[in-house]
Amino acid sequence: MIKNDLFLRALKGESVERPPVWMMRQAGRYLPDFMKLKEKYDFFTRCRTPELATEITVMPIKQVGTDAAILFSDILVIPQAMNIEVEMKPGVGPWLPHPIRTQEDVDRVIVPDIDETLGYVMEAIKMTKMELNDEVPLIGFAGSPWTILCYAVQGQGSKNFDIAKKFCFSNPVAAHQLLQKITDTTIAYLKAKVAAGVDAVQVFDSWGGMLSPTDYDEFSWKYIQQIIDALRDEIPVIAFGKGCWFALHTMARSGAAAIGVDWTCSPKNARYLTGGQITLQGNFDPSRLYSPPAEIKKMVHQMIDEFGKDRYIANLGHGILPDIPVENAIAFVEAVKEYK
Ligand code: CP3
Numbered sequence: 548m549i550k551n552d553l554f555l556r557a558l559k560g561e562s563v564e565r566p567p568v569w570m571m572r573q574a575g576r577y578l579p580d581f582m583k584l585k586e587k588y589d590f591f592t593r594c595r596t597p598e599l600a601t602e603i604t605v606m607p608i609k610q611v612g613t614d615a616a617i618l619f620s621d622i623l624v625i626p627q628a629m630n631i632e633v634e635m636k637p638g639v640g641p642w643l644p645h646p647i648r649t650q651e652d653v654d655r656v657i658v659p660d661i662d663e664t665l666g667y668v669m670e671a672i673k674m675t676k677m678e679l680n681d682e683v684p685l686i687g688f689a690g691s692p693w694t695i696l697c698y699a700v701q702g703q704g705s706k707n708f709d710i711a712k713k714f715c716f717s718n719p720v721a722a723h724q725l726l727q728k729i730t731d732t733t734i735a736y737l738k739a740k741v742a743a744g745v746d747a748v749q750v751f752d753s754w755g756g757m758l759s760p761t762d763y764d765e766f767s768w769k770y771i772q773q774i775i776d777a778l779r780d781e782i783p784v785i786a787f788g789k790g791c792w793f794a795l796h797t798m799a800r801s802g803a804a805a806i807g808v809d810w811t812c813s814p815k816n817a818r819y820l821t822g823g824q825i826t827l828q829g830n831f832d833p834s835r836l837y838s839p840p841a842e843i844k845k846m847v848h849q850m851i852d853e854f855g856k857d858r859y860i861a862n863l864g865h866g867i868l869p870d871i872p873v874e875n876a877i878a879f880v881e882a883v884k885e886y887k
Pocket of ligand 1: 576620640688704751
């Protein structure tokens with residue numbers, strides 16, 4: 548039994564004393580202790596060393612007080628396991644020296660054995676569960692197949708992922724083969740995470756908003772739905788799409804336990820588009836954490852008033868920014884805890 552089960556109860560749609568709170572990318576660069584580890588170990592060493600991943604995962608629980616932990620890792624460990632080289636270049640971000648651009652490239656991508664390639668993630672989950680000692684639940688995650696394709700094809704971060712879109716629209720057969728391989732890998736990966744002990748999973752579709760609503764259905768949602776169908780009987784699934792307000796109606800009927808919303812959609816509109824029954828998660832503008840703590844608290848209370856305290860998980864509308872003062876992140880979390 549998990550002692551603080553607010554998050555799991557909100558996912559079930561149960562009535563709660565106050566909404567649970569966590570922050571996307573909460574285990575990261577705004578924490579001074581994280582920066583100390585970052586000086587000593589490179590990014591994928593931190594991901595691959597269960598002791599380090601565990602230490603980083605529990606940092607925000609101890610230092611910021613969130614109601615759920617999210618495993619420290621990255622969505623890009625999936626392409627790595629699929630035979631696509633991924634580096635994390637300081638100051639640049641994700642860097643893939645051999646991006647996927649042709650049918651032959653797609654043919655070389657494998658659907659790997661998860662234990663063999665990503666066993667270190669499962670070790671980190673088991674170690675983190677021991678360390679958390681059932682205080683709060685642990686969230687596992689994966690990128691959406693579309694978001695993974697964006698990096699695999701573009702080869703790095705981008706403002707518009709133009710090369711990834713060009714690949715999909717000029718070579719849809721190869722694109723769908725790649726998306727299906729990523730989907731099959733992701734389903735096996737998330738099932739292994741469930742077996743290792745995570746309490747919920749979130750699918751991050753960070754670049755879904757790059758697509759038109761029609762293309763979103765074809766190149767992104769179709770594959771997220773496969774993931775939800777494969778996991779929903781085992782564990783609550785949260786589907787988060789950045790810039791995907793146009794898909795909220797479809798998402799609400801997918802069997803996901805909760806839907807993530809970004810700040811470009813008002814709570815009222817998000818409730819309207821999702822039919823008012825499903826648990827929603829979000830949607831504080833991450834840049835609003837630059838405001839002074841008193842203003843953050845006021846705005847958070849307003850946000851909860853608008854979403855309603857039930858069927859709601861307080862969160863940011865996307866990942867926390869690296870230069871947010873820790874006090875401001877704490878103010879965000881405290882504001883939710885003080886809500887009456
Ligand atoms: O709460 C957490 O931090 C959990 C772990 C987590 C990381 N990445 C750690 C990380 C999670 C959930 C992610 C997800 C992720 N990774 C996404 C989806 C969410 C989102 O923000 O859109 C995406 C698109 C990635 C790919 C990725 N990894 C990017 C774009 C970057 C940033 C590169 C940079 O330097 O700005 C990363 C690196 C990364 N992943 C960092 C962290 C803490 C920072 C780099 C570092 O610590 O060295």
